[in-house]
Amino acid sequence: MITDFSYTTGETLLRIEGISMAYGKIKKNPDGSIASAEHLILDGISETVSDIIRPNMTQGQIVCLLGPSGRGKTQLFRIIAGLQKPTTGQVLIGPEGTVVRPGMVGVVSQFYPLLEHRTVLQNLVIAGRQAGLTKVGAREKAMHYLDRFGMADKADQWPVLLSGGQRQRIAICQQLMCSEHLLLMDEPFSGLDPIAVDNVTRTIMEVANENEKNTVFVVTHDVTAGCTVADTLWLMGRDNNPDGSPTSGSYIKYKYNLVEEGLAWRPSITEEQHFLTFVRDIKRQFKEL
C-alpha cells in the first residue's frame, strides 16, 4: 500500500502550448492567436506534465482528462496523439521538446484495434519493428510485455479469439512497443460493469508502474473511475455567459493533484470516506463544466 505521498517533479514529459481548435471562418490576431472563429472547440490550452519522482518507488503517473460529452476531449486527445493539427499551438514531447508526430504517443482507442490478420505476437513485433527495434529485439520486448500482462499463452492466437479485456491488454502492449512512455486511452471504462472497471483500473496501474517514466492519459466522462485511477485530474469545460449559456471554446477549467490530496490509488480507495467526498465534489463541479 502507498503510504508516502511525497514527491518531486523531474524532467518535462509533455508540454501543451496554447492549443486552440476552431472550424469555419477563423480570424487570427497578428500574434497568431484566434481573434474570432465560427466554431471554437478548444481555447488556448497550456499544460505541462513532468516526471514525478517518489522516494523509494518506481511509479509512473496517470493523468485523467474528465469532462462531459461535447467539450472537445476527443479533439484534445487526437491533438496530443499527433493525429490532428491544432489551429494554434503545439504539443511538445520529452525534455528536448520535440513536436509530436503520430506514433510518439501511444493511442489505445475505445474499441482496441489490432491487426486482425496477424497473431498477437506478430501484432507486437510489428509495432516494435516500426519503432526501430531489430527482429530479435522486438520479439524479446514483445514477450516481456506479454509476460508482464499475463498474456504469454496467447502469443500465437488470432486477435479475434481474445476477450474484450485481453484485447485491451494487447492493444496497450502494442502501443507501448512503439511509443515513448506516453499512452493515451480513450474512454477505457465506457460500458463496463464494476468488476470490469476494476480490472481496467488495475491494468492502467500496471502500465503506469511498468516504468517510472510511463505516463497514461485517460480520457473519460466516468467521474468515479477517473478519480480512482488518476494522480492528476484535469476537468475540461467551458465558461458560461451571463444568460447561463455556455461560451464557445473549452479549456482545462480545474486541476487536482490527487497525490497531494492523499488520494493516490490503493486497493480499497473507493471505500474511503475522503475519496467518496472528493468524488461527490467533482460530480457537483461536473455539472458546471
Place this chain on the structure above:
Amino acid sequence: MLKKILREVVRFLTPLEIVSTQAMRRYSWGLVALLLILWTFVKLPFIPKFGDTLSAFGTLWTTRGLFGEILTSLKLNFYALGASSCIAFGLGYLSTIPAIRPIVIFCTKLRFLGFTGLVFLFSLYIGTGFRLKMSLMLFAVTWFYLMAIVAIVRGVTDDRIEYGYTMRMGRWRTLWEIVILGTLHETLGVLLQFAGYGWAILTAVEGLSRSQGGIGVMILNSDKYLRIEDIFAMALAIFIVGVVIDLCGGVVIRRKCAYAFIKIGRRA
C-alpha cells in the same frame, strides 16, 4: 419421430434460425438427390433426361475431345483472371493516391460499356485468336472487378488508417498493412467471385472469336445442329468445373485468411 422431423422442418423454414453445419450439409445433399431424381424421372419438353445427358457427356469426352476443350477454356479464363486481377488490384489500391483516384473512377464507369460492338476495333488493334479473346474477357470483367476492389478500399475507415499511423507506420506501410493485408480476405473473396463471372461469360467470348476452340465453340457447334443432349452435357461440365473452381478457391482463402473465418457464438 414424426414430431421431431416436423420440428426440424419448421426450423429450416424459420428466418435467422441457426442449424448445425452437419444438418445443413445433409439437407443440401438431399436437395441435390431430389433434383437428380426429378431430372431422371420427370419428362419435360426440350429437356433431355439425366441419363441421356450423361451418355452425351461420355460421348463428348471420349470421341470429341471435351477434356481438351475444357482445358483450353480454363487456360483462357485463368490468364484473363490473372491479368484482370493485376489491373483491378493495382488500380484499386492506387485509388488511394489523389492524383490517380479520378482515373480509377473513370475506369469503373467503363463497366457500362459493353464489348459486343467493339470486337471489330479490338481485332484491328490486337489481332485475332487468343489475344482477342483475352482482351475481350479483360474488357468484360476488369471494370466490374475494379469497382468491387475500390469499394473494399474505400470501406477502410479513417480510424483504421490512423491506427497504422499510431504505430509509426508511414503512408505506404499503412497502405500495405492496413489496406492491402487488412482487407485481403475480402479482396480474395472478390477474386473468387470474378473467377466465376469470367467462367460464366467465357463461352460468349469464345463464340465471338472461334479460332482455337474452347468449350464455348463446342456449344455453338452443337447449337447449330440442335444437339440438345450435347448442349446440356457441356453446360453440366461448365457448371461442375465452375463449382470445383469455387470450392478450391474457397479452401485456399480459408487457409490463407483463417482469421477471417473464425466464428464465435452464433454459427449459421
